[in-house]
Structure formats: structure tokens, C-alpha cells
Amino acid sequence: MDDQLFAAGGLTVRVAEPVSLDELAEAAPLLAAKDPTLWGSEAEPEASKRLGWVDTFVRSRDLIAQLAELRDELADLDHVVLAGMGGSSLAPEVITRTLGVPLTVLDTTDPGQVLAALKDRLLTTVVVVASKSGSTVETDSHRRVYWQAFLDAGLTEAEAGRHFVVVTDPGSPLETTAREMGAYVILADPDVGGRYSALTAFGLVPSALAGVDIAELLDQAAEFAPSIGSATDNPSLLLGAALAKTKFAALIDDGTGITGLGDWAEQLIAESTGKEGKGILPIVVETPTSPGATGPGVLTVTTGGSLYAGDVPGSGVAPGVSVNGPLGAQFLCWEAATAFAGKALGINPFDQPNVTESKDNTAAILTSGIPVEQPEFVDGAITAYGVGGSLTAAIDLLASDADYVAVMAYLDRFADAAIADLRPLLAARFGKPVTFGWGPRFLHSTGQFHKGGPQVGAFLQLTGAITEDLRVPGKPYTFGELQAAQAAGDRQALLTRQSPLLHLHLSDRAAGIDELLKALS
Template sequence: MSEVWSAAGLTVQVAEPAQEVYESLVAQDAPAKLAAKDPTLWGPDAQPEAAVRLGWVDTFERSRALIPQLAELRDELADLDHVVLAGMGGSSLAPEVITRTLGKALTVLDTTDPGQVRAALGDRLERTVVVVASKSGSTIETDSHRRAYWQAFLDAGLTPAEAGRHFVVVTDPGSPLSAVAQEMGAFVILADPDVGGRYSALTAFGLVPSALAGVDIAELIDQAAEFAPSIGQAEENPALALGAALSRAHYAALADDGSGLTGLGDWAEQLIAESTGKESKGLLPVVIETPTSPIAKTDHTAIVTMGGSLYAKTIPGSGVQPDISVNGPLGAQFLCWEAATAFAGKALSINPFDQPNVTESKENTARILESGLPSAEPDFVDGAVIGYGVGGSLEAAIRLLFTDQGYVAIMAYLDRFADAEIATLRELVATESGLPTTFGWAPRFLHSTGQFHKGGPQVGAFLQITGTPAEDLAVPGKPYTFGQLQAAQAAGDRLALASRQRPLLHLHLTDRNAGIKQLLGALKSS
């Protein structure tokens, strides 16, 4: 029989509650320690990191100071009504969920694809304000976006002083980007330094672009504040129940239930995967299109529905009976999932605040940008598709990739708008392979599931898709283009995966439109 936990309008329902895990966490005083921001909860090895990463537990209270500041800034920039967010991972996914859910327009630029960057630069430039968001201040993608927009404003005839007015920079105190922003004459908003990027939904990273786009951020803060007392309770603790249930699963299929929250699964994916995928442990989130989409369910897969209002174990009209449902207001959802992930980390005996393998692909990328792409002979050429990693034809290579693997990860280094059709590959692969299948747009996934790919259980098979851009685009002030950066990121990630001797098929599309149709056709006919 399912059980229900509720607080502040948010409800978690679990079909098979993890009662033993729940009670064990209570016995270890986990709720009270988390509420008190006690860094010892995850053990001595995690303590130094946790000591400077627990600000998210009550950061919403400090974020109240942003409300009048952002209202004033929005008035000052009233003529700039096209908001572009240049950010990666946690810096971009939360505001994307907030604005999509609340019906506000926000252009999220979290790519190095030259076509997608060029399209953004050509859209209402004279009315654009660019929010440059980077916690470290050294994120290569975000720095490249900043350079491209700065040059575009100058090319449009703006003076440096005029161009600076088109930028709002969100970063940590003392970061390199803070100094650059002052030189640019940009508006600077400093974020809470004691919050990691993937836990930053209710900090300046989530709230600044959302407020500039027209969101009432006070409502989100109020929702989180109302939910917050429940995370320290031993009983009636929705976040604890969710974390305990998640810790028992190997895969979590995340789906919007159609009741008002849009894209929350993408945000939860990066939070869970990057937080738990390490030490050969972890829970892999699988974002699915609808609750009825193919997921290749295993004995260790939990179907999780997420929404704003529906509360029932059966989703009306679909016949779906989720293992876990989480329903409630968005501000409470953010805090609930963050706390649940921290509780799951405790149950799994890992540190949920570090990301020890994320830098590996970054370092590989930096070396490749200096030395050039490694040469490789293709294993096959089939129409518009060049294949590396598995010999034979396209169809044969795909089938071999799916043999006896735990999950399949599709990684698309393409334009997520112009090449959006490739995302339908996830359902086809899940159906054909019989395996849990994820789909990630690159390089955004490198800042989320990329950690799980390297640090989590080594049971995955990887399909990387790259494509020749129709036209490249320079990164101003750098000796490389966006196309070269994108190719270096793909090659750097291939090196990281190959070092773990996991099955890896690299497909390069010499003609993107033709190659996508050919690849989808190969799956449909197999």
C-alpha cells in the first residue's frame, strides 16, 4: 500500500515506501542535522566540502534581499525586453524551468554549437540583455558566449559603455568574472558562495534571469520558506521519504505529469546524477517525454511523476501508476528535491556535494584546443553518417552497442532547436535495446549526467553524435571557433569514456538533416 507525506502544499506519494531506509536516517538524526547545516552528516571525508556547500538549506531567506534590487534593475532595463541567459548546468536549468512553468520568455544559451549561438546573436540584439551566469567565473562556454555578445554589440555600433549596459553578471564573490564584469561596465550581482551550482535554484543564479524575464520571485521564495521546516522533522517529512525511496533505485524515470510544471525533470536530472554518480554508485535519472513513454523498465527502475497539482497514484487518462509522485508548488519542489538528494547521498554513503569527475573532460578539452583534434580512421561510412568505434554498417554498429549493457546514454553535440528531431532517438533506442536510455544535449549534459557517466556504476554504453556545422563562428579574442570548441569537447569526453573501456559509438553527421533522417530510419527499420 502506498504512503503519503505532505507539507506546505507539497505531497510525496510512494507506492512501496523505503521504511527501513527512512527509519535508519531518522535514527542517525539526518533530518535535524541537515536542517542545522551540520557538515558531519556525510562523514569525515565529505565534511570539508559540505561545510561550504550547505547554504541552500536556507538560502531563500537571504535571497529575499534580491527582490527590491531586481525590481529596480528590471525597471532600469525596461527597454531591453529580450532576456538571454548564458549559463551551464545548474546556472541555466532552474531558470529555464521557472520561466517555462510560469509562462515567461527566456532564451537559454547553454551550447557551443555555432548554429545555435549564431541564431541567438541574430535575435532582437538591440533589445537584448545578456545574463552571464558562472559560479566559478571561468566556465569556457559562458566566457565564449560573453565574448560573442560583446563583439556583436560593438559591431552593431554601440560604444563599450553602451554595450556594458546590456550585460548582467551573476557570479561568486571574488571570481575572475566579477573583475571582468566591472571592466565591461556590466551590472554585477553576487551569488551565495556557500551553494553549489546544482543546488542554486533559489539563489541569484535561478532568480536573477527569472525576475528579469518577469517572474514574481517572491512567490517562489515564499513557497520554499513554507516548506523548509519539514526537512528537519522526523515524521511527515516528504523530502526524507523521497530521498529514502530514490536511494533504493538504480534508475529513476522522471516525467512531467501534465499538471503545470514544465521541464522540472531536466533540472532534477542534473541535481541527482551529478550529486549521486560517484564511487561506482549512484542513481541515474532518465527523463522521459510523458508518463507513458518507453523506458525499458527494470526491477530497479522507479517511475517518478512530477507536477504542480495532481495528487493521485494514477495519472488521469493514461493509466500510469507511478512508483513515486511528487506534486506541489515550484518553490517547494526545488527545496524538496535538493533535500531528498542530500538524504539519498547519506543513504548511499557518498558526498552529494562534490563532482570529482567533471573536470576530467574539461581538462581533455583544454589540451585538445591546444594540440588539435586527435586523428582517427572511421570504421564505416554510410551515407551522411561516419562511424567510429564499431565496425560494419550503421545498423550493425547500433545493435552491437546495445548488447548486455546496463543503460544507454545518447549524447548529441548538435543544435537543440534546429536539430531537435534527433531527440526522438531516445524512445527508439529504449524500445530497440530494452535498456534504460537517456538523451543529453551537449555540452549541457557534461555539467550533470557527465559526472554519473564517469563516476557512477560502470555499466553504460554510449552513443555520441556530432555533426558538421553549416557555418562556423569565431570566439572573439580566442584562437578557436565555436565549432572547434564543440568538437574538442566531444573528443575530450570520448577520451574520458574510452579510458573506462565502456562501449562507445561515435557517429558524425556530414550533413545534419540527412544524417538525422538516416539514423532515425535505421532504428525504425531495425
């Protein structure tokens, strides 16, 4: 049977095994019309205030001149740091990586990573603080520590305020705080949820300040947008239908011009669909030939800017789905596809009912202290909790009855980057889907799926010793204590569900990573 291929606005979606669109065809014009009844009566109140992304690229054009003027005004501040979580940080990261523009993304509570950012060109830094609600603990902590750093460097409060650009929803607590700081305030589209916000101020402000031509992204989205309402040649409808038919989707850059889209799509799909015991688990895979790119029950999805993955020399894989086209169109296509998949799965793609659980656990632990746990064993620089035996035996036992394994690393994603090699090692060892997430970043992504999706996962949590900690100004805790509380809060949420969990603490990070990788190689 021939491939199914739909194209619009310079973007194509090709599906190797054709899927029926009959059940979703009537959804297309309703989505284009922003009809909140599309996902049922229970979802309607939330959907009615979360569909602005369908045409937010039109309203975002108002930002083009404003941001050009702001960039000129801040021309002496040429180091852009983005403090944001989830969709607020992942879209600008994809945009700037794809277009080769430098941007420092700070979406961690690891004190080593935060300290490294603070020591990098502080006096020529502009900090973009991005949070819809303004209450995100990580982002609030980053704002506090940068404010104090500027004052400690000798700046007055008025001078420090100039180093901040705040993106938030109108009327949020952060808007009030930002104006008190004397920061530049840019209000985002309030009718767009964080994970659908790529083409709003959350995606565009840090990208523009870093040097991206955001008008081009908006033009690409505008060219693609008319296809969303079509019941026939509709790439996003085809992609959504294909995603809805699978439990696991391996997301892979095909090497033709778009970098890191899988990380953004991961949070969009996992947080939107992983609920009510249902969902699609995205697995970000390093290359088309890495372990986990294919496998039983896995839909291989490649993304790029031009060629189909099957046509890329040396790609080594014929994908189940390939999505190729310009980045602005990619954002809109994946957002619409996720909304269509939500319709097919019978869930509300705009809420995140289980995300607050780990947050509430973290807040409680910061007050009461981290519960004392007895280790199962110590192996060199690795202390294990939750599963006994030798290191490899404990990991093998953890994964034995699971449909997938999630590695959750509460570490420094730059200084400890080598630990990411664990994902392909485990995927090859187990022959089943293995995801990798940096904590607490993944809590705003696959964290929802872990708690709300099908309870068929096993969880490997990694934490590490801290050699230099950093206090969160105005709070009774340090970044290290916050990071430990977040890890403990997530363990608590998973253990409440009786999920298989192995916690490995690295008393020496470099040595522990080396020992773990060698043991599994």
C-alpha cells in the same frame, strides 16, 4: 500495503511501495541544522561551505526589490538571454517554462545555435552571464561573442556594458571582468553549489528579469522548509530514501502544471550521486506512456503541480513515486532529498570529482588538435567510429552488454531537435534505460555519473557538420572547434575507462538524423 504519503507546505510525496526511513531519520535534524559532519569526515570540508541552500531562500529576499528596480531600469531591453551551464541555466529554464515566461537559454557551443541567438533582437537583448567561478569555458565564450556583437552593432563599450547582468560568486575572476565591462553585477550566495542554486541569484535573476514573480517562489520554499528537519512527516526524506533504493529513476512531467523539472533534477541527482562507483541515474522521459517510463530496475517518478500522476486522466502509468506541489517547494524538496540520498549511499553529494577530466581533455585538444580516427564505415550521411558493421548492427552491438545507454548529441538542440526522438526509439528497441543529453550541456549533469558512477553504460555520441562557424573573440579557436574538442575530450575520458562507445558523425545533419531515425524505427 497502502501507499506511503507525506505532505508539507502544499507539496506531497507519495511512494507506492513503502520504504524504511529508520536509517535516515536521524539525518533530518542534522541537515536542517546544516551540520557538515552528516556525510562523514572526508566530505566535511566541502559540505561546510555548500549547505547554504538549506535556508538561502531567506537571504534571497534581499533580491526582490533590487531586481524589480533593475527590471524597470532595463525596461527597453525586453529579450533576456541567459548564458550559463548546469544548475545556472536549468533552474531558470524550469521556472520560466512552467510560468509561461519567455527566456532564451544559451548553454551550448554549437555555432548554429549561438548564431541564431545573436541574430534575435540583439539591440533589445540583455545577457545574463551566470557562472560561480567565472571560468566556465562555454559561458565565457558567450560573454565574449555578445560583447563583440554589441560593439560591431555600433554601441560604445559603455553602452554595451549596459546590456550585461553578471551573476557570480564574490571575488571570482568574472566579478572583476564584469566591473571592467561596466556590467550590472549581482553576487550570489557563495555557500551554495551550482546545482543547488535554484533559489539563489543564479535561479532568480534571469527569471525576474524575464518577468517572474520570484517572491512567490521564495514564499513556497519558506512554507515547505520546516519539514526538512522532521523525522516523521518529511516529504524530502521519503523521496530521498526511495531514490537511494534504486539504480535508475525515470523522471516524468505528469502534465499538471510544472514543465521540465526533470531536466533540472537530472543534473542535481546525477552529479550529486554519481561517484565512487555508486549513484542514481535519472532518465528524463517524455510522457508517462513513453518507452522507458517503467521497466526492470527503474523507479518511475512523476512530478506535477497538483494531481498525483495515477489520478491524471490518460496518464497510463501508476508511478513508483509522485511528487506534487508548487515549484519553490519542489526545488527545496529535491535538493534535500538528494542530500539524504547521498547520506544513504555513503557519498559526498556536494563534490564532482570527475567533471574536470573532460574539461582538461578539451583544453589539451584545443592546443594539440583533435586526434585522427579511422572510420569503421560510412552509411549515407553517417560516418561511424568505434564499432563496425551496419548502422543498426553497430548500435545493437554497442548496447548488448550494457545496463543503460547514453545518447550524447553535440548538435543544435533547436535546429536538430528531431534527434531527441532517438531516446524513445532506443528504449523500445533495447528494453533498458536510455538517457539523452545535449552536449556540452550534459557534461554539467550526467557527465559526472558517466565517469564516476557504476561503469555499466554504453555511449552513443553524435556530432554534426558545421555549415557556418563563429570565432570566439580573443581566443584562437571557433565555437565549432570548441564543440569538436569537447566531444573528443569526452570520448577520451570514456575510452580511458574502456566504456563501449560508438561515435556517429553526420556529414549532413538533417539527412543524417532522418537516416538514423528511419533505420531504428
